[in-house]
Amino acid sequence: MRLLTAKEAAKLLGVSTSCIRQWVLRGYLRPTASFRKRNIQLYREDHLLEVERERRAARQGKGKPHFD
Helix, strand or coil: CCCHHHHHHHHHHHCCHHHHHHHHHHCCCCCCEECCCEEEEEEEEHHHHHHHHHHHHHHHHCCCCCCC
């Protein structure tokens, strides 16, 4: 399990950091850890990849992907 900042997550997924923040605001993603003094939130890499797949599928009109 790897933890990433919003900036690292955005780079990994090919989206903007504001996109990551929007996913959090909309409830698609939750930070795994927060450091309030520095205002840093960390996200699990596997959670990020799952949310990214779901968001892309939803944009294509396929809804939530099904896993067997």
